[in-house]
Amino acid sequence: MKELRSIKKAVDSLGHAELRSYLSFILAEIKLLRDQAESREDSIAKLLELYDGLMGLQQQRGFWNPVPACTHVHVVIGDSFAGSMKYALKELGWAESHKVITLRENYAIGPLDRLDSPEGRMARSDWFRDHITEAFEHYTEVEEEYSELLDNLAQIPEQARIMIWTSSNACEQTGMRHALHLLQSKRNTLAVYDACVICEELYNRPDARIEYRRSGEVPPDKLKEALLRMEESSTLNNAELMRLVREWEAISEQTATLRIWRDGAVLGVTADYFDSYLLDKLDKLKPPAGDHGFVKAARVIGEAIGYCNQYVGDSYFEYRLRELIYNGTLEIKGLPAAMRFYSVRRKRQQDKADS
Template sequence: MLAIKKAVSTLRDEEVKSYLTQILAGIGELKEQYGQLERPLEEHMAEPVAELIEQYSSLMSLPAQRAFWDPAPDSTHVHILCGDSFGGSMKQVLKEFGWTDTHKLIILRENYAIGPLDQLDTPVGRKLRSDWFRQHIHEYFTVSDECEREYTELLDNLEQISEQAQIVIWTGSNASEQAGQRLAVHLLGNRQNEIIVLDAGAICEKLFNQPHAFINYCHSGEIPSDKLREALLRIDGGSRLTATDIARLSQGWLTISGQSGVLRIWREDALLEVPADYYDSYLLEKLDSLEPPPGNDGFLKSARLVGEAIGYCEQYIGDAYFEHRVRELIYSGVLEIKGVPTAMRFYSIRRKKG
């Protein structure tokens, strides 16, 4: 039981959903078969039980899988990056190159574009951030000390970086990765390792964009593995940080972590704090431009509105924050609701009439 608790405690939000969905699907299949038996139960259970056992084995191996990517004494490179999606793509490419023994990863799993960052280097600040997510973001259902555990793990991994390893910080043209870059540089302190910074999105745009076919990446998690492969081959062309650069980025972290806001954007090469309702008018404009389905009395699924907002937004904010603001517009009386706001797919909205 202790081993199970340890494995579960390492899961991220999206992993919890994935495991739970697959396990419940397996149990549902067992239930359906049990109600239609013509032969002994044991003959019907083999495949579903095997799948459940496979899920169990996969879950229990997660701690070892994650530990494999932690910095080690013989690491030649340590990559610091934001987001599990980008981290998954990076792992795949490193495996393809056969670099897994010497290239290790430190993944910053939080979205630093949203939520308070004030005093994040203190337990009080981390609790404030964790509390804000639990109060405002429906998808955030992790344990109360999740932020504290993530931060402790980050510090431990940074401490494990050997002196000879080159540190590669990946960033992008968005507030989350830019803030993550500043946090990483700040926490690295006065280490003597060579630190280089790479923008995978900018590299791929330069390599692959054509006048008639181009993609502008809002965040690195959007980059497919085949294109990321080309970016990874250009490590030596990364921007090497000088002592002045390190001091500037560290001070940049102190600046944003001294602010009390909960929303940040990246504009004109600057990380800016903006009001919490910054995107409310944008959401309402999108709502007015969408055609509700016939026979639904003008109500539109909130998931469609949020999807539209994400699709046309030049910033990487994340669907959770947009959905949070939709609910705030409901609470303030600007929007009407039909359904239960437990998740986007369960309720619809429209402009309040009268």
């Protein structure tokens, strides 16, 4: 189990370009194995070398921890954006002086009450265990990661400029406020940046526009340009810092386990907020011929993610799809162990009458 968690961390730390590169190599080697175009021993050796290299990247995470001589520390939300940030900093030649701290929580979902206490983190872990099929991590690992986060924040030297990155979604906006809550006693200069906004201003044209929903969607090459365009005007004064800290306190005291970003604020909403939206996406999908109206759960969730103007993550949509099965709105074919293993359809009226 510990080894599997290490593998998950290693994969999560990669950027999109690196993930594609690794996947392409693995699939090519598997094809050679299947076609017997290369000796089994050579292919296995290459795959083992790839594995050792990937796990080595995981072990080198400490390279990005703050050091006494660093001049900038980037605080980012999510492993996907962290991978892109590290790649961009390396490309710019800034890796020695610019360090990265990653907050790995999906702040859009789950309870946040007393997150700074072991009891609060345990309650959050329990919620994930009970509702999110693939996202639960063992409590001891959560504690280790939180301790590592606090250690990294404590290691930031006084001369370093701390740059917290966010974008227009509940996950990163809440995470940014939590980061400021944890950093409020530091004497460093604090600044908040939005890579999505910077890149949209740099690259969008009347005839070609991209609107990013989260920082992890920004390609590393565009992120490089965003890093070069950072402005001192993003520095927070004390009043702004205290306002954002108070907003974190208010958000964390809410009982809601789902949060959205609307009109410049993080709002707690009911757990079933997206249920009608999911059903609408299901109704608009054409079921495969001969499948009796059933549609793969992964297809429904992919459609929901593709058109949703909020970012909550696919695991939350999958949780709500299962809830719609449990309450009799949908019926299932297959096993709900993971979204790729089952299909759903609206429960037929006759079935409802018989139940």
